[in-house]
Each structure stands twice: as C-alpha cells, then as structure tokens.
Amino acid sequence: MDTLQRRFPEEIKAAVARYPAGRQASAVISLLYLAQAAYGQLDKDAIDEVASVLEMDPTQVRGVAGFYSLFFERPHGGYVVQYCNDLPCALRGAEDFLPVLEEKLGCKAGETSADGLFTLECVMCLAACDRAPMMQVNLEYFHDLDAATLDGLLAELRARAAEDPPRRAPFGFGPPSEMAGAAPATGANPAGSGPTGQGG
Ligand code: FES
Known part of the structure; x- marks a missing residue:
C-alpha cells in the first residue's frame, strides 16, 4: 500500500508543494498520474494510496480519475489508441x-x-x-x-517502443519529466464512458 510513495517520494512532495498548506487535494491529478505509473493502473490500491497521501476520501479520488480518459483502472498497452468513430468522422x-485499424493493431x-x-x-469527438x-495515440x-500512412505510423511507433520499452506508465513510456512541475494534460472522458468505466 505504499507503492506510490516508495517509487515517487520526491515527485509527490513537489506536486503537493505547488499548493497552499491544507490544499494538498489540489495535487490529485498529478498524484493520479504518478500512481498510474507506479501501479500500472488505477486499481483500488492505487486509488486508496492517493487518497491516503492527500487525506481525501477514496470515492472523491475515484470520481476524479473516472472523469478523465487518460486514467485507467485496468492494465493498458504502452500506446493507447483512441480512435474517433463519432458521427462526423463516421461520415468521412x-x-x-x-x-483496417483493428487488423493492423492486432x-x-x-x-x-x-x-x-x-x-x-x-471515442467520441476529438475535435479534428x-x-x-x-486518432490520438497517447x-x-x-x-x-x-x-499506407497507418503502416508507416505503426512501424514508427514500434521502433520507438523498441528503443524505450513500455512501462505501463501514464502515457505508456514513463512519467513525463515535468509531471511534478506542471499540470499534466488530461482528456475528459467522452460521453462519460471512459476507459475507467467511471464516467463523470
Ligand atoms: S467527430 Fe471525430 S474528431 Fe470530431
């Protein structure tokens, strides 16, 4: 139950220090990214540890995690491919x-x-x-x-993975170095039905 704190002690301190005393809960998104990197997914243990560190209720933490499409409660691949098949894209x-995409990804x-x-x-509309x-890949x-373009793209992604193997981290390839110093990007769950199944 201290996987997160053992792996990222300094990053946790830095994330919490960005906010006034007593407002440590504001660091919840940063800690969720770190917890996802430490645990591989935001399972119950990960959520509970984030809640404990930030003195929050686990339900609150799960609610935040469930709102964003880049948090996962199950193991996920190094590359998360979010493919838009919403109506405007379907018409195109x-x-x-x-x-085709499914076949090439396997x-x-x-x-x-x-x-x-x-x-x-x-996923639903990604505004393109x-x-x-x-599609959005990570x-x-x-x-x-x-x-043809997909073949080239997947070859490039596989080559990148060969150089820097996936570690089931926030974006598949390790926590962003700026994680503790800047608000990480998040994507709101489309239609409240994101991969955590906690749609908000
Ligand atoms: S409908 Fe697919 S990006 Fe907007």
Missing part, C-alpha cells in the same frame, strides 16, 4: 476504416494487442472532424489515415 469513412476496439503494445478504444479518419494526433 471512420467506420469503414476501423476494421486487437479489436476495447482490447489490448497480444504484445501489450496497443490498447484500442473508440475535418481530418478523419483520425498524446499525439494523427489525421487523414489510410492503410
């Missing part, structure tokens, strides 16, 4: 392209590839409707996808 071919939507590298999720088919956007 996103539905037809989904089977997993269906909602699943993780056998090599643990990719988790594929279908005019460039569909499009924090990067990729537009105007077709089979």
Whole structure:
C-alpha cells in the first residue's frame, strides 16, 4: 500500500508543494498520474494510496480519475489508441476504416494487442472532424489515415517502443519529466464512458 510513495517520494512532495498548506487535494491529478505509473493502473490500491497521501476520501479520488480518459483502472498497452468513430468522422469513412485499424493493431476496439503494445478504444469527438479518419495515440494526433500512412505510423511507433520499452506508465513510456512541475494534460472522458468505466 505504499507503492506510490516508495517509487515517487520526491515527485509527490513537489506536486503537493505547488499548493497552499491544507490544499494538498489540489495535487490529485498529478498524484493520479504518478500512481498510474507506479501501479500500472488505477486499481483500488492505487486509488486508496492517493487518497491516503492527500487525506481525501477514496470515492472523491475515484470520481476524479473516472472523469478523465487518460486514467485507467485496468492494465493498458504502452500506446493507447483512441480512435474517433463519432458521427462526423463516421461520415468521412471512420467506420469503414476501423476494421483496417483493428487488423493492423492486432486487437479489436476495447482490447489490448497480444504484445501489450496497443490498447484500442473508440471515442467520441476529438475535435479534428475535418481530418478523419483520425486518432490520438497517447498524446499525439494523427489525421487523414489510410492503410499506407497507418503502416508507416505503426512501424514508427514500434521502433520507438523498441528503443524505450513500455512501462505501463501514464502515457505508456514513463512519467513525463515535468509531471511534478506542471499540470499534466488530461482528456475528459467522452460521453462519460471512459476507459475507467467511471464516467463523470
Ligand atoms: S467527430 Fe471525430 S474528431 Fe470530431
């Protein structure tokens, strides 16, 4: 129950120090990223430790985690592929392209590839409707996808992974170095049905 504190003691201190005394709960998102890196996912132990460190109720912490699409209560691949198949993208071919994406990733939507590298999720609008088919991979956007561009992209991602193996960290490849010093990016769960299943 101290996995987070053993792995990131200095990062926790720095995150909490950004806020006035007694307002440590404001560091909850930073600590959730750290906990996800430490535990591999935001399971009950991870949530409970964040709550304990920040003197919060675990339900509150789970509520925050459930609102954002980059927090996961289950293990996920090094690359989380969020593919938009919302209506505007569907009208531009996103539905037809989904089977191609699934085949090249080696997993269906909602699943993780056998090599643990990719988790594929279908999400609602990512605000790039005019460039569909499009997807967000961890924090990067990729537009105007077709089979050929996807082949090149996946080759690049696999090459990156070979150099820096996934560690089931916040974005798949280790906690961002600026984590303790800057508010990390988050993505609100589309339609309240994000991967944690805690949609808010
Ligand atoms: S509907 Fe897909 S990005 Fe907007």
